[in-house]
Amino acid sequence: MFEHVIIGQYLPGSSFLHRMDARAKLIAVFSFIFIIFLMNSWAGYGMLWAGAAIIYFLSGIPFRYIRKGMFPILILIVFTFFLHALFTKEGEILISAGFFTLYKGGVEQGVFIAFRLILLVFITSLLTLTTSPIDLTDALEQLFTPLKRIGVPAHEIALMMSIAIRFIPTLLQETEKIVKAQSARGADFNKGTFQERSQAFVALLVPLFVRAFKRAEDLAFAMEARGYNGGEGRTKLRQLTWSFRDSAACTAVLIFGILLLFFRD
Structure with a gap:
């Protein structure tokens, strides 16, 4: 899909x-x-x-x-x-x-x-x-670096943009899994009245949001466990x-x- x-x-x-x-x-x-x-x-x-x-x-x-x-x-x-x-x-x-x-x-x-x-x-x-997502993050951060002088968090913005782009395919895969699971339980996203189709999409959106928040929480825990505290003082293994x-x-x-x-x- x-x-x-x-x-x-x-x-x-x-x-x-x-x-x-x-x-x-x-x-x-x-x-x-x-x-x-x-x-x-x-x-x-x-x-x-x-x-x-x-x-x-x-x-x-x-x-x-x-x-x-x-x-x-x-x-x-x-x-x-x-x-x-x-x-x-x-x-x-x-x-x-x-x-x-x-x-x-x-x-x-x-x-x-x-x-x-x-x-x-x-x-x-x-x-x-x-x-690659890593190179894209580093490039965005360096291009936003001059904005740090006016208080713009360049590293955090670049990281958020990179994570958002990276998780688009992941969330779409999750959506496809939920659609198949709900269809197997009798949900129909293509037929019925507007109200029936709306109810079917509610059954899609609720578990999708739950999984999205769960992934965000797992990612936050993983970053915290690895000692992530922003861009200050960080070094890079790969230099552009x-x-x-x-x-x-x-x-x-x-x-x-x-x-x-x-x-x-």
């Missing part, structure tokens, strides 16, 4: 993206996301797709994982497309039949929003698939190393973003 969700999963490898510094990957990803939201033309999105294809080939991730990652958002993409296509009244009229009118601007807007969603999920999935490869990748993304500015309408 939830086997298509790949956010939070890590696939070991030796590709270009796997060997990049996690800090460089975060900087490049956030820059690429910023570029995606700036784009508003067909030529610009065409170049974005070309850039995404290059990143995919540099990742060495099998396409089946990318396809699995796109599956959960298909309904959201289709719904968003039709929402903009039907209610955005801009440009020339493409179809007019009674009360139904379809505008060219609405279709373009729907396609652009769909492209944005696909690219966002695609890029963030590649980030988690090619970066910034290389020429990382500088070149970030520079390429920056140049790519500047070039795409010329394709804005």
Whole structure:
């Protein structure tokens, strides 16, 4: 049921993206996301797709994982497309039949929003698939380090974000187990009235929350038993190393973003 969700999963490898510094990957990803939201033309999105294809080939991730990652958002993409296509009244009229009118601007807007969603999920999935949770935590902590001067707990924020990402697949697996167990006891999540289906989902949510809190408690006890007391005075076994490869990748993304500015309408 939830086997298509790949956010939070890590696939070991030796590709270009796997060997990049996690800090460089975060900087490049956030820059690429910023570029995606700036784009508003067909030529610009065409170049974005070309850039995404290059990143995919540099990742060495099998396409089946990318396809699995796109599956959960298909309904959201289709719904968003039709929402903009039907209610955005801009440009020339493409179809007019009674009360139904379809505008060219609405279709373009729907396609652009769909492209944005696909690219966002695609890029963030590649980030988690090619970066281990430990490296991701260390990278977030170091990028947030300048905020310590104003009292922001950089280490704690990075740790919470990493744990949240790491436990997404775990909680989904727990949900699938509970769904199967409740279905074996006669619960039906797909049929019946709204009230009956709501009651069935209550039987799903209650044990899910219980297990989530139990895992959180076990994790807290384990961290306490190992002497964890925050980021102060902690040393790291593995040090992140910034290389020429990382500088070149970030520079390429920056140049790519500047070039795409010329394709804005």
